[in-house]
Amino acid sequence: MVSLIIFIIILSALIIVHELGHFLVARKFGIRVEEFGLGFPPRAKKLFTWKGTPFTLNWLPFGGFVKIFGENPEADTPSPPLGNYRGEGSVRAPADSFQSKNRGIQSAVLVAGVVGNFLFAWFLFSLGFVIGLPAPADLSLPIENARTVITTVLPASPASLAGLKSGDAIISLSRDGVYSAISPEEAASFIALSPTSLTFEVERNGQISTKTVTPEEGIIGDKPAIGISMDIIGIVQLPPHQAIWHGLKTTSELTILTGQAIGKFIFQALGGRADLSGVAGPVGIVGMVGDIRELGFSYLVTFTALISINLGIINLLPFPALDGGRLFFTGIEVVTRRSIPPRIFNTINAVGFAFLILLMVLITIQDVRNIL
Secondary structure, eight states: OHHHHHHHHHHHHHHHHHHHHHHHHHHHTTOOEEEEEEEEEEEEEEEEEETTEEEEEEEEEEEEEEEETTSSOOTTSOOOOOTTTTOTTOSSSOTTSGGGSOHHHHHHHHHHHHHHHHHHHHHHHHHHHHHOEEEETTSSSOOEEEEEEEEEEOTTSHHHHHTOOTTOEEEEEEETTEEOOOSHHHHHHHHHTOOSOEEEEEEETTEEEEEEEOOBTTSSTTSOBOSEEEEEEEEEOOOHHHHHHHHHHHHHHHHHHHHHHHHHHHHHHHTTOOOGGGOOOHHHHHHHHHHHHTTOHHHHHHHHHHHHHHHHHHHHSSOTTSHHHHHHHHHHHHHHTSOOOHHHHHHHHHHHHHHHHHHHHHHHHHHHHHHO
16 A cells, blocks of 8 residues: 555656646746646645646546646637748637647647656756665766665566565575675576575665575576576765766666667567567556665655656657647648648547557556466
């Protein structure tokens, strides 16, 4: 239950940051925002009014939304003429309507939510570097309390079944009274040469425990293995001015890596080769939160920043019902110098939204299967 509550808080914060980006840029350009909702309807109460927009608290305590005037015109409402593809001179759309603004302003409003997610990730990484973030020792940064840490545990592997988890710091590793050095390389060699049970002494969340694991062949190649990867991890703590720079650098690097991973997955999906087993939905993420919260606050900060980057990139995809899809349609209008009829626009968005819901259901089913 605690993990579920933390997950709801994290995702709600990221959604609200995203919607706040849309709100601020819309108001900057004089577009009316009819409501900024915390949670989803039905409405519980009106909290206050800011910049002419009522902020409301809703009964479904998850996420949030902004209702931008004219962003989703009704199918029977004619769209304004493009003029010189900027909607100037239109008498059909009120001056404070999204539809009355030129395509550059519309694009700025649409992309503002994604920018908000990236800026929030930058803030979180910067905050993390100030309070101390876990980082591998191969970075060119001062690192303290470096230890060999389990970074990955394969599902259903001997390590997983024995109770080892990602983030466990290895205190000692032995077999029949013979102890191994615990650098990642030497520990990996020791495991590969061990046909019998191994004893791990690990530290997790300040508590030391002992786990017994028996290596098996066929998990990773043909040598005995237990299904883990290891690295030397320590704590990097920086003064604020350095933390801001390294926060930006980390955000940029992870944005590129995440974008490449998502692009590769989409390419595989188009070729019918996508594997959903590596994709986590809400149920899977709740499980991750449960594991990560045991490691400490700094790990949770890093995890939240990574989710923020993922949300930003996914929202940029040129798919209906996403911000990227809206940007794509705006680009089509610029090139063709014609507005897309609202009826067609709304139908495409509805189909896209239905597809996203179906995909989420499939991923959730996969999450449940992984748990079972």
